[in-house]
Amino acid sequence: DTAVSQTPKYLVTQMGNDKSIKCEQNLGHDTMYWYKQDSKKFLKIMFSYNNKELIINETVPNRFSPKSPDKAHLNLHINSLELGDSAVYFCASSDDRDVSGANVLTFGAGSRLTVL
Amino acid sequence: GNSVTQMEGPVTLSEEAFLTINCTYTATGYPSLFWYVQYPGEGLQLLLKATKADDKGSNKGFEATYRKETTSFHLEKGSVQVSDSAVYFCALSTINAGGTSYGKLTFGQGTILTVHP
Numbered sequence: 721d722t723a724v725s726q727t728p729k730y731l732v733t734q735m736g737n738d739k740s741i742k743c744e745q746n747l748g749h750d751t752m753y754w755y756k757q758d759s760k761k762f763l764k765i766m767f768s769y770n771n772k773e774l775i776i777n778e779t780v781p782n783r784f785s786p787k788s789p790d791k792a793h794l795n796l797h798i799n800s801l802e803l804g805d806s807a808v809y810f811c812a813s814s815d816d817r818d819v820s821g822a823n824v825l826t827f828g829a830g831s832r833l834t835v836l
Numbered sequence: 837g838n839s840v841t842q843m844e845g846p847v848t849l850s851e852e853a854f855l856t857i858n859c860t861y862t863a864t865g866y867p868s869l870f871w872y873v874q875y876p877g878e879g880l881q882l883l884l885k886a887t888k889a890d891d892k893g894s895n896k897g898f899e900a901t902y903r904k905e906t907t908s909f910h911l912e913k914g915s916v917q918v919s920d921s922a923v924y925f926c927a928l929s930t931i932n933a934g935g936t937s938y939g940k941l942t943f944g945q946g947t948i949l950t951v952h953p
Contacts, residue, residue, distance in 0.1 A: 724879070760945070760946075761874075761923055761945065761946040761948070762943070762945050762946065763880075763925065763941075763943040763946070764943075765940055765941065768940065776940055810879055810880070812879075812880075823929065824870075824882050824885065825872075825880075825882070825941065826881075827879030827880045827881065828879050829877070829878055829879045830878075830879050
């Protein structure tokens with residue numbers, strides 16, 4: 721059983737299209753995230769949801785809209801895709817009961833988006 | 837704000853060589869420090885962590901010690917294997933005013949390690 725699963729794994733699309741990436745976790749975690757990894761492997765957080773509530777929204781264009789129907793799912797919808805959106809998008813989850821701040825994230829395998 | 841700086845890669849070693857990947861950080865407060873590893877075609881997975889000064893994290897022969905005085909968390913392994921070839925990320929998190937970090941990790945730029953037989 722995959723702990724954090726994302727679909728699709730690969731997505732190739734044209735500029736201007738709208739696409740979605742889905743994420744599900746079966747770990748019972750309260751918090752889920754989307755991270756973006758660029759071509760140089762640099763990782764940056766985009767969004768974080770805790771119990772379906774948006775917690776972190778990091779200077780992301782409003783073409784990106786996350787949706788969390790329940791705490792086990794966090795989807796990412798992208799409107800009007802641009803060339804610069806090409807990247808690998810990682811979903812992750814964590815159990816935030818550890819108040820030391822040392823929350824360990826469990827990552828999905830990534831969804832590689834290529835915009836032509 | 838928080839930031840993490842890792843040594844530039846790529847790093848290429850022969851099997852059984854000694855590995856060091858340097859990591860330094862700047863942070864407000866007292867961060868927790870992590871090393872994550874990304875194997876080809878996979879997502880990141882936690883390699884080790886340390887939550888306070890002088891803590892040593894260790895796993896699979898890798899070690900890193902939280903050095904507050906030098907704001908560093910260098911990753912070391914005494915004898916690397918071909919299977920250690922991956923991208924290694926140093927990261928930190930700090931607790932927000934609400935008392936959690938909500939997993940907002942600040943990552944270094946990643947270091948690509950290639951180990952040859």
